[in-house]
Amino acid sequence: MASVFRFIHEKKAGAGGAERRVVEFSESAIVFGRGGSSHVILPSYKVGTEHAKLTREGEALVVTDLESPTGIRVNGRPVSRAELHGGDVVSLGDIDLRVSFDGNTAEVTWLELMPLSMPDGERVAIRMRQLQLDSYLPSIKAISIVLAAIGVVAWLAYPLSTSSKKQWSSGPISNSHKLIEHDCVKCHAEPFKPVRDQECFACHSMTEHAHGMGDFLQQHKDLGRRCAECHMEHNGDHGLISEDSRFCVSCHGDLTALKSGAAVENVASFDSHPQFRVSLREANDVVTRVSLDDPKAKDPTPIKFGHKVHLKQGLEGQDGPVTLQCSDCHALDKDFKTLKPIDFDQHCRDCHSLGFDARLPNSQVPHGDADAVFPALFAAYSRVVLLGEDHELPNPAQDMQREMPGTEEPRTTPMIEATGIPGVVESARQAERQLFTRTGCFLCHSYREKPEEFQTSVNSHYEIVSPKIPNVWFPAARFSHGAHEEFSCESCHEKTRESKDTADLLLPRKQLCQECHALPEKGGYVRSDCVECHSYHDALGFPAEKKQDIANYLKGLTR
Amino acid sequence: MHQDTFLNYRRFKWLWITAAALVAMLVLYVVDNPLGGRSGGSLLGYAYGILAAVGIVWLMAFGLRKRSYHSSLGTLEGWLAAHVWIGIGLLLVVPLHAAFSFGCNVHTLAYVLMVLTILTGIWGAVNYSTLSGRITAHRGGAKDELLVERVDELQQQAGQLCAGKSDAFVRLYNEFCAPFKPSLAWMLFTSRQPVVDKKAAREMLSRLEGAEHTDAVAMIGLLDQRLDMLRELAEQARIKALLKLWLYVHVPASFALCVALIAHILSVLYFR
Secondary structure (H helix, E strand, O other): OOOOEEEEEEEEEOOOEEEEEEEEEOOOEEEEEOOOOOOEEOOOOOOOOOOEEEEEEOOEEEEEEOOOOOOEEEOOEEEOEEEEOOOOEEEEOOEEEEEEEOOOOEEEEEEEOOOOOOOHHHHHHHHHHHOOHHHHOOOHHHHHHHHHHHHHHHHHHHHHHOOOOHHHOOOOOOHHHHHHOOOHHHOOOOOOOOOOHHHHHOOOOOOHHHHHHHHHHHHOHHHOOOHHHHOOOOEOEOOOOOOOHHHHHHHHOOHHHHOOOOOOOOOOOHHHOOOOEEEEEOOOOOEEEEEOOOOOOOOOOOEOOOHHHHOOOOEEEOOEEEOOOHHHHOOEOOOOOOEOOOOHHHHHOOOOOOEOOOOOOOOEOOOOOHHHHHHHHHHHHHHHHHHOOOOOOOOOOOOOEEEOOOOOOEEEOOOOOOOOOOOHHHHHHHHHHHHHHOOOHHHOEOEEEOOHHHOOOOOOOEEEOOOOOOOOOOOOEOOOOHHHOOOOHHHHOOOHHHOOOOOOOOOOOHHHHHOOEOOHHHOOOEOOOHHHOEOOOOOOOOOHHHOOOHHHHHHHOOO | OOOOOOOOHHHHHHHHHHHHHHHHHHHHHHHOOOOOOOOOOOHHHHHHHHHHHHHHHHHHHHHHHOOOOOOOOOOHHHHHHHHHHHHHHHHHHHHHHHOOOOOOOHHHHHHHHHHHHHHHHHHHHHHHHHHHHHHHOOHHHOOHHHHHHHHHHHHHHHHHHOOOOOHHHHHHHHHHOOOOOOOHHHHHOHHHOOOOOHHHHHHHHHOOOHHHHHHHHHHHHHHHHHHHHHHHHHHHHHHHHHHHHOHHHHHHHHHHHHHHHHHHHHHHHHOO
């Protein structure tokens, strides 16, 4: 009779050798347990005396719990009764039984891995290993090697193989260079070499200072100065334009050491700054710069003007006495930095009428164009003649009397001595001569009589020496009147009230600026860095040949 | 009694050396006002960077020094003291090198790995100074091997008492004979070790009578002893694990730091 069940007990003892025992059963149900009444005796104290029953029910194989103390589990799941299939593992207490079932004989195998009969030394050794942390974790060496290998690939090999080496960037790029942030080679043309100036010039057209510096630095390669030494990138929005005076002073502190006959003096700080040099335009339009300490520092403007006279109290104005303030003539321009140029019509005409004939009190000549004076006079006299207007001519003896500003003596306005309108042209020419050489124009301006070949019948026979009043005396410095508006004009332009002559330059000297702008240790309140007044590059614009459109520019960038 | 350990070695010699160096470096850092602002690229920045790199290489050389038993380069204890204190000092040297600027890049990664290495190192040092003494305070000086053997013996003795006993007796055995299955969690969380619940034991004992009751009391005595030993084993295993666990981060992080440091130096030279 073929067996219904086959029980196999395999022992895998280390030193004791293997052992295999096979028992065949022809019954349709067998009981597993610790007690002697069981078919299969499992010598474990976790197994009940009669623990479980294995039954053949037709084609099926079923396991049933016999109210055992520790229960049964099939494939780890606790059950009280379950149908079994080949490959299932039935656990009774701490004993695992593997079932294989082909429909005929059900084979139950107990693989006893570590029987208590194992030699003590080996059992203890296994236990001791289980008490070691190492037996649960990969070795420190292996972890180290894997981690280092990941690092080599991710932090070295990968950045080297791509064009964008973002993770190697030492810091955020400045806002102006954000467009080329991922295009490292735009600036770093060659690896392991410092950023060259030519990479900067590829986009930036720096004029004067930079290009002049370029030639200069070519001759003095030992200085090793590069754009990037002052313009430090990868500091975010800070640093690309440094305001540190030491950048300037590193050369300007001792220019003579670099180049003999330097055009500018050495300067180490604002304290040792040379006296300000005012830019004076000479007659031949050559601009020379003259120190304010130099006696030659005189305003060359050909204008007859004195501040003292104009600031006197109770001047005779059109509608009575007036006292002028600085702001009556000098106003901040739209840039909030410079002052608006003086305008005759706005600032002077109220007092200084350009009238020419007492009989024509409402007629004045225009200001600003000497050649327009004669046509205006001609027109005025023509109107009288042609329109036959009846003018109440004042008594010639009763001259208009007017006090010359700044003088006590009454001035006799020279009037055209006429009892009628003689010839229009003659009257106009007479008035013209008086205006240019004695009255209106002459009061402030110098005149020149035109050479005869330039005298025509329709233009003025005189011309005004162009005053070219400079509006900015220090064109290379950045000064803002607006930034200093809390101070009275005269706290800087000190001797204005005493000035009688146009030639007086009423500009503040550096000592005055230094009362506030000085190093803290010298009692300064406000900054005195070079860039506070000076600009470095004179950027005059971008050359057309370097311009490109945005689309192409962006296309050229590798992302 | 004054006893030298690796931390207070020669009255904290290395702590004072490191602290003095850090104070000097901090003063130099504050006084220094380089052209273009403080950065890793300034003269002082470079100097501190080189110092930190040399420091890291030296700290890693400790791994070699502790294996060379015949070295004449100072005592191992001295090396360990210097390793700990100089290592902690690097936590400040590197930010001084970088002028406290950090970002999402390989440079800061190197710093993060260094911090990870140093923090796990501190954890290890703390473990050593607080736990290592408890290893030797072993019951009667018995070794773990003896405890393991005794645990199995006690289990066997208790098991032998089960022979021919009722299921209720065996159930009592199973209740209090928690399996000895060491695992990582078992090791690291000693507090979860089972104990004999005296109340439950008394209740189960009351159901047994006669000889079975007497044997059961004896068995529970054996099993209680066994569980005590298991707890002791677990505690010892936990201490030994904690004395090693930090190394699983400390050493790999230090090697990763080495790679990141090479990447940092290479990239800085690459983009000059």
